[in-house]
Amino acid sequence: MIFTKSKTLALRSEEEIVLVRQATRSWMVEQRFTLVAQTKMMTATSELARNAVVYGGGGSARLELLEESGRVGIRVQIEDRGPGIADLEQAMTDHFTSGQGLGLGLGGSKRLVDEFEIWSEPGKGTRVSITWWK
Ligand SMILES: Nc1ncnc2c1ncn2[C@@H]1O[C@H](COP(=O)(O)OP(=O)(O)OP(=O)(O)O)[C@@H](O)[C@H]1O
Ligand SMILES: [Mg+2]
Secondary structure, three states: EEEEEEEEEEEEHHHHHHHHHHHHHHHHOOOOOOOHHHHHHHHHHHHHHHHHOOOOOEEEEEEEEEEOOOOOEEEEEEOOOOOOOOOOOHHHHHOOOOOOOOOOHHHHHHHHHHHHEEEEEEEEEEEEEEEEEE
16 A cells, blocks of 8 residues: 555644545545545545544544555544543444434444544544545
């Protein structure tokens, strides 16, 4: 796997969620990903970024442009050092929410993208990685 470029953005507020969305879109436009790919990645990115701000107390987003066997991919890794998620299976279940949400962010994001990985440790934080391959 070749990492063509990468960039890390802070994620502490609604404004910074917008900046992360915009950066993701601009990389995908530049690389000529389809509009469907752009929309799905941006939707998933927004959901995960919002979770990091709302539940994780803020964090960061790392964007990576990848190349593997001639295929171009984009990866967005959202990380926070918040309370973490004690029961990942429960958190991934549609309609489970510990807050005021619909409980569709994590499950919905997973369904939208090519690759979805989540790591979380109570007391340490949460990291979610989503990838789209062209
Ligand atoms: N970064 C995080 N840190 C701690 N807990 C999290 C984090 N992300 C998600 N969770 C937990 O997982 C639950 C499910 O998240 P999910 O995004 O699916 O739904 P939601 O945020 O509650 O609602 P929605 O995203 O539909 O508005 C959250 O209610 C919260 O308890
Ligand atoms: Mg959510």
